[in-house]
Structures are given as structure tokens and as C-alpha cells.
Amino acid sequence: MIIMESRLKNMVLGIYELGNKTADDMHGHGSMYQVSIPVYGNPHMQFNDQHKNLMKYDVTVVSPGDQHRNFADKEKIRLMLVSVDQAFFNTVFSEITGEKKLIEFMPWGHANGEGIIKQVDQFFKRTLLSPVEEVELEDFEHSIAEKILTIQKGSHSSKWDRDHISIQQPIIKLVLEFIHDHYDKPLTLQILSTATGISKTHLNRLFRQELGKSISDYINHIRTKKAEQLMKGKQFTLTEIAFESGFGSISTFERAFQKYYGMTPSQYKKIVTF
Incomplete structure (x- = not known):
């Protein structure tokens, strides 16, 4: 049973629950x-003709064309589900490595998904409070895919592990210059990518590595x-200030x-104009 779901441009986030002694x-x-x-x-999963007992935070990836089912043998289970469009994964991989490849993940391994759970949980809470701007959604999707x-691990791993860690400081300087020159206008990953000639995925990753924060956080900081x-x-007025500073709404301005x-x-404003 799906108890929470959020559909984004390239992925679907959900919380799935099975009662004790049930299976899908x-x-x-x-x-x-x-x-x-x-x-x-602790769910039991059947993946094609394989079976495995899973522990908390164990990551399982079901690739297109594969079949699976979940069992709740001894107690109720709850799963965090992140469904990602195949073309989006391939695009993220290609933009980072420069290589086109059909990705095939290992269904399970030793990966710990606690970091993904925390990021998705924060996203759910964030979207419940107020609308999310496009640049934040793009940033979130690329971050989760990466x-x-x-x-x-999978067919992508050797190439990905080698290529996705490079840092190019001059590129980030170019991005920062563009943000400072255009902070009062709509800014998305696509706009920054087009303006600087850097792929969205590459730009998002490099920015986080260099500044330790997301592009949307940095833009909001400059605007505030x-x-x-x-x-x-x-x-x-505060409304005029919000739009003059580049915020798309009063609520976004107030929150930032x-x-x-x-x-x-x-x-x-009361303090500084007293």
C-alpha cells in the first residue's frame, strides 16, 4: 500500500507499506x-528467481525488464521507494563521463541507503510547507541520481568511479560570476548550464564539491x-524587495x-528602519 507519493519530472518518490504476513x-x-x-x-524480497532477506537501509535496485515482489514474513514493513526514469539515469551518466551506456545495476550489494532516505525525508517535509522552485527540484533530482x-554497483561503476570525482575550479568561478550578474532574474540549472556550456549534472556536482552547498542554496543566499x-x-515594501531581489514569491523570500x-x-525591517 502506497501511503505517500510525490511525482517529479524524472522520478517518483514514495513510502510503501505491507502488513504482517502479506506480500505483493x-x-x-x-x-x-x-x-x-x-x-x-526486515522484508524478504524475490528478485526474478533470486531470494534475499533485507535489513534496514539495504539498497535494492530493480532495473527495467526485471521482476520482483516483497514479503512481510514476521512484522509490518515499510519501504522508501525512488523510481527513476531510465533515460534520466543514462543522461546523468553520459553528462559526467561523456560516454553513452545502458546502465544495469546489481539488484543488491552492500550499499547503505540512509543518506538517500534522509534527503528524501527532508524533501517531503520541505514540499509540505510551501511550493518548491524549479531550480531546487532539478538540484534534488540530480543529487539523488548521482x-x-x-x-x-553495476555496469557503469568502473567508468563512473573514475570520472565523477574531477574538480574544475575555473568552471565554478564562471558559474558564480553568472549568478552574481543575474541573481535578480529566474535562474535554473538549465539556464546556468546553457549560459556556461556545462551539463546540468556536471555543474550540480562540481558546485557542491567546491562550495559545500547546493546551487539553489547559494542563489537564495545572494538574494537575501x-x-x-x-x-x-x-x-x-517587502513585496517589492522580494521581487527586486529575484525571489519568485513572498513565501520563498520569507523562508530564505x-x-x-x-x-x-x-x-x-522594523529593526533597521526604527
């Missing part, structure tokens, strides 16, 4: 890879600094500002 039917997922990670209980390609400067004057300054924009 043998099934596949079309052109999607499905990543399955137990978060409660995590899976890194921790789960601009907003903070504008609030020192009395000629702008409170994250960096520890108070709401209205509270800050």
Missing part, C-alpha cells in the same frame, strides 16, 4: 529503475543579502531570509 504480486516498473530501501521491519550511481541591503531604506538571518523580513 510479482511485478516490474516499465522503463523505470526502482530503488527500494527498508525503513521499518548518489544512486555512486553507492550501487541583496534584500537585506534594500530593507535598510524606507522606499520599498529567516534561514539566514534568524528572523522574518518584517521583523528585520
